[in-house]
Amino acid sequence: MRRIGVADTTFARVDMADAALRALSASGTGFKVVRRTVPGIKDLPVACRQLFATDGAELCLALGMPGRADYDRTCAHEASLGLIFTSVLEAKPIVECFVFESEASDDRALDALARRRAEEHARNAFALLFRPQELSRHAGEGLRQGFPDVGAARPRH
Amino acid sequence: MRRIGVADTTFARVDMADAALRALSASGTGFKVVRRTVPGIKDLPVACRQLFATDGAELCLALGMPGRADYDRTCAHEASLGLIFTSVLEAKPIVECFVFESEASDDRALDALARRRAEEHARNAFALLFRPQELSRHAGEGLRQGFPDVGAARPRH
Amino acid sequence: MRRIGVADTTFARVDMADAALRALSASGTGFKVVRRTVPGIKDLPVACRQLFATDGAELCLALGMPGRADYDRTCAHEASLGLIFTSVLEAKPIVECFVFESEASDDRALDALARRRAEEHARNAFALLFRPQELSRHAGEGLRQGFPDVGAARPRH
Amino acid sequence: MRRIGVADTTFARVDMADAALRALSASGTGFKVVRRTVPGIKDLPVACRQLFATDGAELCLALGMPGRADYDRTCAHEASLGLIFTSVLEAKPIVECFVFESEASDDRALDALARRRAEEHARNAFALLFRPQELSRHAGEGLRQGFPDVGAARPRH
Amino acid sequence: MRRIGVADTTFARVDMADAALRALSASGTGFKVVRRTVPGIKDLPVACRQLFATDGAELCLALGMPGRADYDRTCAHEASLGLIFTSVLEAKPIVECFVFESEASDDRALDALARRRAEEHARNAFALLFRPQELSRHAGEGLRQGFPDVGAARPRH
Numbered sequence: 183m184r185r186i187g188v189a190d191t192t193f194a195r196v197d198m199a200d201a202a203l204r205a206l207s208a209s210g211t212g213f214k215v216v217r218r219t220v221p222g223i224k225d226l227p228v229a230c231r232q233l234f235a236t237d238g239a240e241l242c243l244a245l246g247m248p249g250r251a252d253y254d255r256t257c258a259h260e261a262s263l264g265l266i267f268t269s270v271l272e273a274k275p276i277v278e279c280f281v282f283e284s285e286a287s288d289d290r291a292l293d294a295l296a297r298r299r300a301e302e303h304a305r306n307a308f309a310l311l312f313r314p315q316e317l318s319r320h321a322g323e324g325l326r327q328g329f330p331d332v333g334a335a336r337p338r339h
Numbered sequence: 340m341r342r343i344g345v346a347d348t349t350f351a352r353v354d355m356a357d358a359a360l361r362a363l364s365a366s367g368t369g370f371k372v373v374r375r376t377v378p379g380i381k382d383l384p385v386a387c388r389q390l391f392a393t394d395g396a397e398l399c400l401a402l403g404m405p406g407r408a409d410y411d412r413t414c415a416h417e418a419s420l421g422l423i424f425t426s427v428l429e430a431k432p433i434v435e436c437f438v439f440e441s442e443a444s445d446d447r448a449l450d451a452l453a454r455r456r457a458e459e460h461a462r463n464a465f466a467l468l469f470r471p472q473e474l475s476r477h478a479g480e481g482l483r484q485g486f487p488d489v490g491a492a493r494p495r496h
Numbered sequence: 497m498r499r500i501g502v503a504d505t506t507f508a509r510v511d512m513a514d515a516a517l518r519a520l521s522a523s524g525t526g527f528k529v530v531r532r533t534v535p536g537i538k539d540l541p542v543a544c545r546q547l548f549a550t551d552g553a554e555l556c557l558a559l560g561m562p563g564r565a566d567y568d569r570t571c572a573h574e575a576s577l578g579l580i581f582t583s584v585l586e587a588k589p590i591v592e593c594f595v596f597e598s599e600a601s602d603d604r605a606l607d608a609l610a611r612r613r614a615e616e617h618a619r620n621a622f623a624l625l626f627r628p629q630e631l632s633r634h635a636g637e638g639l640r641q642g643f644p645d646v647g648a649a650r651p652r653h
Numbered sequence: 654m655r656r657i658g659v660a661d662t663t664f665a666r667v668d669m670a671d672a673a674l675r676a677l678s679a680s681g682t683g684f685k686v687v688r689r690t691v692p693g694i695k696d697l698p699v700a701c702r703q704l705f706a707t708d709g710a711e712l713c714l715a716l717g718m719p720g721r722a723d724y725d726r727t728c729a730h731e732a733s734l735g736l737i738f739t740s741v742l743e744a745k746p747i748v749e750c751f752v753f754e755s756e757a758s759d760d761r762a763l764d765a766l767a768r769r770r771a772e773e774h775a776r777n778a779f780a781l782l783f784r785p786q787e788l789s790r791h792a793g794e795g796l797r798q799g800f801p802d803v804g805a806a807r808p809r810h
Numbered sequence: 811m812r813r814i815g816v817a818d819t820t821f822a823r824v825d826m827a828d829a830a831l832r833a834l835s836a837s838g839t840g841f842k843v844v845r846r847t848v849p850g851i852k853d854l855p856v857a858c859r860q861l862f863a864t865d866g867a868e869l870c871l872a873l874g875m876p877g878r879a880d881y882d883r884t885c886a887h888e889a890s891l892g893l894i895f896t897s898v899l900e901a902k903p904i905v906e907c908f909v910f911e912s913e914a915s916d917d918r919a920l921d922a923l924a925r926r927r928a929e930e931h932a933r934n935a936f937a938l939l940f941r942p943q944e945l946s947r948h949a950g951e952g953l954r955q956g957f958p959d960v961g962a963a964r965p966r967h
Contacts, residue, residue, distance in 0.1 A: 192478055193482060195481040195489060197479030217475060220467070224422075228426035229432075235430050256416055268427050296492075
């Protein structure tokens with residue numbers, strides 16, 4: 183049974199893990215979820231490291247929600263660098279799913295955006311682990327998560 | 340007996356370790372504190388590395404107070420990256436607790452904010468080590484440290 | 497048979513791997529391509545790490561297309577640092593080929609630019625692996641990829 | 654005999670190592686200094702790495718003076734990240750002592766500031782190695798190097 | 811026979827390696843040069859890593875010329891971090907010699923500046939390897955490469 187790690191935060195204002203877990207279950211079987219919840223996004227890299235090294239995950243989904251302040255953008259940048267560093271060190275993918283509070287105009291929109299993006303990134307995570315060739319079939323197609331796909335610049339020749 | 344590392348600085352204008360240690364003691368038992376005080380926040384990463392590698396800590400609390408100048412923000416960024424790098428390398432959590440001098444309007448407010456945030460981060464540190472499932476129960480609830488929680492964007496369904 | 501890794505994304509709006517693979521085939525023989533497609537540019541570093549560590553690549557081509565927003569520039573910066581870190585860790589080259597959407601005025605120009613740059617970087621990748629002395633012959637000649645070469649500041653003496 | 658590494662530059666406009674070495678000697682005995690001078694601040698991280706790995710230092714003092722241009726601030730940022738990375742990798746402290754040319758209004762003030770800061774950081778280095786509990790006694794007291802201490806936000810309770 | 815690595819680019823508009831190699835030869839004997847030319851500055855870190863790990867270099871000279879655009883400054887920053895990371899990992903010096911196109915007013919001045927700086931950095935590289943004590947004799951003297959030295963802030967006492 184392969185393991186997928188899910189790391190999330192108490193700082194986020196939406197239970198993104200809930201949405202991600204539903205989407206993972208709907209994607210297929212053959213995996214078990216291991217989860218670690220941490221205070222904020224800067225704690226996600228080490229949570230993923232522990233999900234890999236201690237809990238046996240083969241891939242992690244890192245869910246977080248940076249706030250509206252300038253400083254939150256710096257924190258998100260630091261967290262992203264830490265997630266990339268961790269994934270390279272472990273040679274195992276971390277699918278980062280961040281939703282900035284400032285991306286949504288009100289709480290209802292924020293909730294919807296965060297759930298939708300978490301679901302779509304969860305499906306990406308599943309594909310990376312179980313159906314990597316599916317991603318190659320969609321290479322260069324301008325896919326987006328949480329917002330509509332923008333599509334390829336020109337039709338495939 | 341599990342060990343919690345506490346790293347703090349002489350640069351800070353509040354004895355944040357004092358507040359953190361009280362909060363840790365009030366949280367429960369079953370641990371011993373090991374401590375290293377360094378000049379400034381950029382010295383915190385290696386202090387945590389030594390708390391892990393030499394002093395046997397399983398988790399560190401890194402307490403610091405960047406000043407008001409632009410340059411202090413750069414230093415905080417560098418320190419944060421170093422703390423994340425250290426935690427990933429060691430596969431052990433570092434709970435960063437920084438209070439920017441510019442977050443408070445006067446010395447009295449700064450003292451109160453720094454103590455409150457140090458206490459709340461100390462409780463997070465305790466939970467990460469001894470009651471990780473407690474954090475998962477509060478995932479996505481918009482928790483904050485030092486300031487009031489902002490809450491979830493929408494009630495949990 | 498030497499292996500060249502190709503990492504690309506579903507986020508890009510042009511099938512840059514298609515252009516790169518054609519240019520590689522036209523450059524010569526003696527190699528086999530291994531490929532991994534990931535969601536976005538921040539997933540490229542670990543994809544390259546896996547192409548090296550799991551799939552036996554000796555060199556990777558990392559193809560990506562950052563969007564028009566400010567945040568995309570941050571993502572590109574993070575991805576670039578991750579790619580450099582990965583290449584140094586593995587002691588094997590990663591030829592980064594990024595095309596910013598904002599470099600082109602419309603979709604047709606974007607498609608043409610992305611294909612041309614992918615081809616030229618693919619030829620560089622081939623040269624690095626099979627004809628490194630060819631690159632030294634062109635040192636300091638102001639070569640560019642996707643746009644016309646600018647040339648040396650002064651004729652060679 | 655414990656070893657303290659001193660790394661400095663030919664780029665700096667003040668012989669900061671001279672000031673540091675005097676302050677170290679005045680602090681106590683029981684150590685030997687090993688020194689490496691490099692061209693600029695970006696060379697300090699590897700100099701410290703060699704002071705640790707080749708020359709047997711247990712702690713390093715990294716002395717540098719970034720110039721007045723914007724680019725010098727970028728270089729200082731890169732150097733700082735490298736110093737932090739090195740100290741974490743080696744699990745040994747590096748006391749960074751940088752003086753920006755722009756901190757002083759004229760050459761005489763620059764010379765005085767650089768010497769004073771180098772001396773105070775040298776005393777910190779000595780304390781870290783030989784009297785770490787002394788630093789803990791001054792935790793949260795708002796100590797500064799090169800400029801007057803700012804003090805604690807409120808008297809200790 | 812000790813080995814000095816030289817890494818340069820086809821992107822640069824001046825054959826900086828040519829100038830550096832002449833200056834190295836004029837500095838003394840007892841070394842052999844190993845060289846790798848790569849497309850751009852972001853490829854220099856892994857080229858140095860290979861010069862160390864595969865080609866046996868004890869020190870590398872990394873020569874590059876970032877363009878005039880804002881994006882080129884970001885690339886230079888990434889390349890510099892990669893070079894520092896590589897040098898620390900290998901515990902061997904990398905002398906970075908970058909000339910920004912924007913430092914010179916025209917092509918003739920650019921050519922002259924790039925050659926002069928490459929020569930002066932090559933002499934520094936030679937000194938680091940063969941006459942390190944010479945650098946210490948010039949500590950704090952405000953030395954520059956490519957432009958006139960600025961000198962010490964005050965005469966040595």
